[in-house]
Amino acid sequence: MSGIEFRGLSFAYPDGAHALTDVDLAVEAGEILLVIGDSGSGKSTLLRAVNGLVPHASGGTFGGEVVVAGRSTRDHLPCDLADVVGFVHQDPEAQFVVDRVEHDVAFALENLGLTEPAMRRRVEEALDALGIAHLRDRSPSTLSGGERQRAAIAGALATGPQVLVLDEPTSQLDPQGAEDVLAALARLNADLGTTVLLAEHRLERAAPLADRAVVVARGRIGDGPGAVGAVVGRYPGAPSVTRLGRALGWADLPLTVRDARSTATRLGVHLDALSHPQPTRGPALRTARSLRVEVGRREVLHGVDLEVAAGDVVALLGRNGAGKTTLLRTLAGLVAPSAGAVEGSARTAYVPQDPGTLLFAPTVREEVAETLRLLGRTRDEGAIECWLESLGLGAVATRHPRSLSGGERQRVAIAAVAVGGAEVLLLDEPTRGMDAASRAALELAVRSHADRGGAVVLATHDVELAARCATRVTVLGDGEVVADGDARAVLEGSLFAPQVLRVLPPFLTVEEVEAVMPQ
Secondary structure, three states: OEEEEEEEEEEEOOOOOEEEEEEEEEEEOOOEEEEEOOOOOOHHHHHHOOOOHHHHOOOOEEEEEEEEOOEEOOOOOHHHHOOOEEEEOOOHHHHOOOOOHHHHHHHHHHHOOOOHHHHHHHHHHHHHHOOOHHHOOOOHHHOOHHHHHHHHHHHHHHOOOOEEEEEOOOOOOOHHHHHHHHHHHHHHHHHHOOEEEEEOOOHHHHHHHOOEEEEEEOOEEEEEEEEHHHHHHOOOOOOHHHHHHHHOOOOOOOOOHHHHHHHHHHHOOOOOOOOOOOOOOOOEEEEEEEEEEEEOOEEEEEEEEEEEEOOOEEEEEOOOOOOHHHHHHHHOOOOOOOEEEEEOOOOEEEEOOOHHHOOOOOOHHHHHHHHHHHOOOOOOHHHHHHHHHHOOOHHHOOOOHHHOOHHHHHHHHHHHHHOOOOOEEEEEOOOOOOOHHHHHHHHHHHHHHHHOOOEEEEEOOOHHHHHHHOOEEEEEEOOEEEEEEEHHHHHHOOOOOOHHHHHOOOOOOHHHHHHHOOO
8 A cells, every 4th residue: 555645636725826736646655755846836735735734724625635544634634644644844933832842842742642651752762863852941932943943853753653744854954954854764764664755955965865756847746756866867956966967968867976976987077177266345344243142141152253245145154053043133233242243334134034924915016015115215116026036036926925835935035125225135044945946046136136236145054055156155163153265265175065066176066067068
């Protein structure tokens, strides 16, 4: 018997937006199936149908059937499936119900009626598997985005489900955290035979884990299910090493750095390096000097120095909890330092990790226009249209922001903040939930803003993003600056360097390789 069966599944949300059409898909018991697709393609809706959130919690028009572990979601509510399906939302903020991490992980176990000794063992195992035992007494509201994400996954793992469904589980995790989560999934699958349905945009780590892959496109199965290499190899958002193999004409497209390096060595790939002139920096727009910041009586930043100059695109890297969000909020004037100062009169605009905190207007266009109204400015249709188009939002301009996918909401939040014309844009995990086309649009918008004399600071775990658009990289470790300088110099010395650099140094990106290939 299949672990999950989608039989002629069709679904439209109450506002009429059609999400899925005639989906037939069987997920074999004990397999890991990777679901990929563009933002708004229907991936999240497909996943939410597994435990009955679609349609029982969402409403809408539902056709066909979903059967999980022999139970039809037509006849079973999400609470009736909780003992067999573990579900992790795209937005971990929506998953917490208790104000202490340890108790929140135990919440589902209490509802399942486990004994206290069994609960204690399960909670401890889940906390250890995700590397967050040190967070057990913290409130979820005090955690970083990545720490919240791991805590939410721990809550799902603790129930020991037959089927585990995860929507973008590594979108906010640092490289080590992402590896830890995926390693825990692999162990769960190998040791207990857990069926895993996993939707991801960050394919460089997720693809090698999966048994098969499937592409969702415009609410339908667009490709697959099939071998991961074949499906991902044709996908525009493939990992950098896969796209590198395409560019170089390799017959067997790699999914991992190891495979790509082996092929490059075997084929004797040698390319002339490009010259890389130092980017021009203008005057300082925002400067942090000896910055110390306390949050909840805990010092999060210790003596941080950072200069953001005109023309800069600064990638702010560091593991979860290193202080990246706090630094952005302090640069924006939202958090007062306990010592040191932030200097500079340039206007700043801050986009938080959770775009939902900014979105309340009835349409995307009105959401962007609302910023101008709040700033007391005349409505500028040209500026509104410019940001909608630059971030690829023209087609959804009349939609309600909360009806959009996570990646689309992220872009709406960025447009709604940037339209105000601030010189310094502070973006916290801006590629969360974004597909390849959305990331490309964001990168172009970021570079264009910097070229016009502004500056952008991106707190991110996406080193591929940093390689493509950053001029400078600053790395935080436990609230201190541990590296700062030219992006290429800092990335070349990193253990978590971009994939292409680890295969064909000194190239950082596929685009750099393509630029020196014979025409």
